[in-house]
Every structure is written in structure tokens, then in C-alpha cells.
Amino acid sequence: MIEASCHCGAVRLAIESAPETLTDCNCSICRRYGVLWAYYRPGQVRLVPPDAATDTYMWDDRSLAFHRCRTCGCVTHWAPSDPARDRMGVNARLMDLDVRAAARVRRLDGAVTERYLDD
Numbered sequence: 001m002i003e004a005s006c007h008c009g010a011v012r013l014a015i016e017s018a019p020e021t022l023t024d025c026n027c028s029i030c031r032r033y034g035v036l037w038a039y040y041r042p043g044q045v046r047l048v049p050p051d052a053a054t055d056t057y058m059w060d061d062r063s064l065a066f067h068r069c070r071t072c073g074c075v076t077h078w079a080p081s082d083p084a085r086d087r088m089g090v091n092a093r094l095m096d097l098d099v100r101a102a103a104r105v106r107r108l109d110g111a112v113t114e115r116y117l118d119d
């Protein structure tokens, strides 16, 4: 079990396991947020507290909701609008530095080809 926390601690994520790989995406939103994504199934991640105060941002086809802490503004995770979609992203920038250091970072060209650049 590992934890990710926003800067002020109001929004935390308890996560089943440390990520082996992280995704550094250059799409229009990820590059602006400056995030590194660790992907999980929603059942592997628990929001602490369950009603943690986040604001969300959606755009385009509104398939994803990007959550940020209402107090400190850190982007914490994204979740699919469709609950049948079994995938979510946690911002690994909120994890401990040693967790991040142990994971391999893959660069995703989300802006153009939607392919990983380095494998």
C-alpha cells in the first residue's frame, strides 16, 4: 500500500501497489498540468477521506474528470465518467520521491500520434 497526497493533505489516495511505470504525456492538458500518470483500476485506489473536497474539470467529449484539491489546487487524479471503464490515473507527482524514482517513466505522444515514444 502506498499513498499519494496533495500539498495540504486534504485529498489523499490510498493505492494498492506502487506503480512500475509512469506516463509523461504531452497532450494539451497533461503538459499544462505537469503531471505524471500512474494507471490503476478504480478498485485499487481509495480516496481518503471518501468525500475529499475536489473540484473537477472536463472538456471535449467529457469522458474524463480531472480532480484537483479545492484547497491547494494540486491535480490529484482523473476518473472516467463511464463507471464501466475500468481505468483511472493517479498523479504520481503526489507520491513519495522514492516511489517515483523506482518507476520507469514512459513518454506518451498524446498530442499527435497517441503512441509511446520510447519503446
Ligand SMILES: [Zn+2]
Pocket: 006, 007, 008, 009, 010, 011, 069, 070, 071, 072, 073, 074
Ligand atoms: Zn490540498
